[in-house]
Amino acid sequence: VLSLKALLLTLLLVSGERAIAGNAERGKALYFGKTTLSAQVSGADLPGQRNACVSCHRHSALGGFEADLVVPAIAGRFLFQPASPLTGHSLPWAIEQQERPAYTLDSLHEALTTGVSPAGRRLRSVMPRYQLTREDVADLSAYLSQLDGRVPPGVRDDKIYLATVITPDVQETDSQAMLATLNAFIRAKNAATRQELARSRVSARSQQQMYRNYRSWELLPWRLTGAAHTWPQQLETLFTQQPVFGMVSGMSGADWSAIHRLCESRELPCLFAQLRQVPQLTEQDTAFFNVYFHSGLATHLSVAEHWLKSKDVMHYQLQGPLPAPTQLALLNQNSAWLSDELASSVKSKGAVVALVKPQPDSSVEVSIGQESIRIADAPPAVVNARSNAWLLKNGLAHLPTRITGMALQAVTAMAEILSHADLSFSAAYCLERLEHGLESMPNYTGYERLSLAPGQRFAAKGSFVALGGSQQWTWWQP
Ligand code: HEC
Numbered sequence: 291v292l293s294l295k296a297l298l299l300t301l302l303l304v305s306g307e308r309a310i311a312g313n314a315e316r317g318k319a320l321y322f323g324k325t326t327l328s329a330q331v332s333g334a335d336l337p338g339q340r341n342a343c344v345s346c347h348r349h350s351a352l353g354g355f356e357a358d359l360v361v362p363a364i365a366g367r368f369l370f371q372p373a374s375p376l377t378g379h380s381l382p383w384a385i386e387q388q389e390r391p392a393y394t395l396d397s398l399h400e401a402l403t404t405g406v407s408p409a410g411r412r413l414r415s416v417m418p419r420y421q422l423t424r425e426d427v428a429d430l431s432a433y434l435s436q437l438d439g440r441v442p443p444g445v446r447d448d449k450i451y452l453a454t455v456i457t458p459d460v461q462e463t464d465s466q467a468m469l470a471t472l473n474a475f476i477r478a479k480n481a482a483t484r485q486e487l488a489r490s491r492v493s494a495r496s497q498q499q500m501y502r503n504y505r506s507w508e509l510l511p512w513r514l515t516g517a518a519h520t521w522p523q524q525l526e527t528l529f530t531q532q533p534v535f536g537m538v539s540g541m542s543g544a545d546w547s548a549i550h551r552l553c554e555s556r557e558l559p560c561l562f563a564q565l566r567q568v569p570q571l572t573e574q575d576t577a578f579f580n581v582y583f584h585s586g587l588a589t590h591l592s593v594a595e596h597w598l599k600s601k602d603v604m605h606y607q608l609q610g611p612l613p614a615p616t617q618l619a620l621l622n623q624n625s626a627w628l629s630d631e632l633a634s635s636v637k638s639k640g641a642v643v644a645l646v647k648p649q650p651d652s653s654v655e656v657s658i659g660q661e662s663i664r665i666a667d668a669p670p671a672v673v674n675a676r677s678n679a680w681l682l683k684n685g686l687a688h689l690p691t692r693i694t695g696m697a698l699q700a701v702t703a704m705a706e707i708l709s710h711a712d713l714s715f716s717a718a719y720c721l722e723r724l725e726h727g728l729e730s731m732p733n734y735t736g737y738e739r740l741s742l743a744p745g746q747r748f749a750a751k752g753s754f755v756a757l758g759g760s761q762q763w764t765w766w767q768p
Pocket residue numbers: 321327340341342343344345346347359360361362364369373386387390398401402407412413414416417418420430
């Protein structure tokens with residue numbers, strides 16, 4: 291649905307000397323590099339994906355930092371308005387970017403092809419010079435304008451709906467522990483919201499912040515039933531009945547891909563589900579809106595790699611089902627997956643072959659001869675002083691700390707990203723903020739450290755390791 295502003299803008303763009311109606315779908319393909327753009331940076335051709343606008347201006351088109359460089363917001367409502375020091379004050383803008391007239395289709399074409407802004411300033415050379423037709427620019431404009439005025443699902447003036455998904459294989463006691471944590475957090479948050487609301491009625495200044503913080507949260511437990519192939523339909527039905535802004539925590543020992551896909555297609559931030567295994571994705575799947583604690587096997591294997599290297603092991607073998615090709619690609623040239631047959635032929639040539647055995651609890655056991663290590667994404671009992679204090683205060687200290695700690699992390703991360711949601715609640719922008727903010731948030735989990743970088747969707751970069759049958763778990767980060 292086009293907002294009035296976007297509609298006016300479209301009219302404005304087509305009222306130039308030569309009327310061009312932009313095709314937002316095609317503009318989106320250009321923006322995300324699905325349609326190849328030809329560009330030059332400092333005279334050299336910029337290859338492939340890197341010249342897609344998304345790689346610098348981000349999914350939200352609200353820009354961000356690239357090392358010491360400020361990439362400006364180019365969503366329609368910024369681009370087609372004059373920039374002043376007050377524009378987008380909560381966004382990163384460099385001083386010289388703060389003053390320029392509104393872009394028109396012509397001046398945007400000029401800027402993108404020659405690098406001269408409507409203020410007559412030469413844009414820095416990092417911003418590529420593109421070979422684009424006026425049609426291309428009209429399409430890009432149509433897409434960028436369409437980003438405005440879209441209120442995400444599940445957001446009302448006074449309320450934000452969130453969901454937490456529980457698949458039928460989950461033990462009732464486990465899901466209760468998760469729900470008790472989420473509900474305790476949300477109760478406290480909503481109580482604070484009521485106070486802020488009362489205060490805002492007497493203070494004109496805080497009225498401005500209305501848009502931002504003063505919404506209460508409502509959490510919907512979405513309990514899936516039956517066979518996994520029926521989940522996509524169940525999720526669609528639940529979402530249609532009550533749209534949600536995003537998903538917080540959630541629990542499953544089964545395949546999570548139905549939930550992952552719903553969140554990608556509906557653009558719902560899905561934060562930190564408690565899973566046995568990450569979803570099995572295909573080349574067609576995107577992975578922007580889903581954030582996970584741990585990648586499981588993929589990280590375990592790089593930890594295994596690290597250990598095996600120190601042992602001078604050249605090759606190792608997996609017993610059991612082979613992982614998806616994406617995980618295969620993570621192995622370096624010293625290692626390869628070998629079939630039993632190949633392994634014995636390599637062995638007969640004198641090479642040491644290690645065995646990597648995935649265990650039912652999603653840990654792996656790696657062995658060479660008599661030596662072995664166990665690699666897991668979380669040790670059996672997690673002690674985290676910070677989360678213990680919170681749990682004690684909320685009367686939840688008797689619940690399994692692994693579950694409660696992870697649930698607390700998920701809901702804290704949701705609160706963090708929603709506190710930045712003043713920019714029309716762009717879900718994409720919220721996730722981009724989390725990429726930077728996660729590291730400085732309190733860590734309530736047993737993971738040593740949680741962090742993300744642009745594009746990264748697994749927050750724990752290491753695994754827990756126990757040497758040869760011991761129960762002494764230590765954190766290894768390759
Ligand atoms: C390699 C990173 C990169 C890519 C790719 C990129 N940009 Fe930029 N863009 C920048 C930077 C950095 C600036 C700021 C330059 C300056 O202010 O000197 C910028 C500035 C701009 C501006 C000027 C904004 C203003 O307020 O004056 C526009 C418009 C723009 N980019 C559009 C696009 C579009 C459309 C694409 C894709 C076709 C794109 N950019 C691709 C990095 C990039």
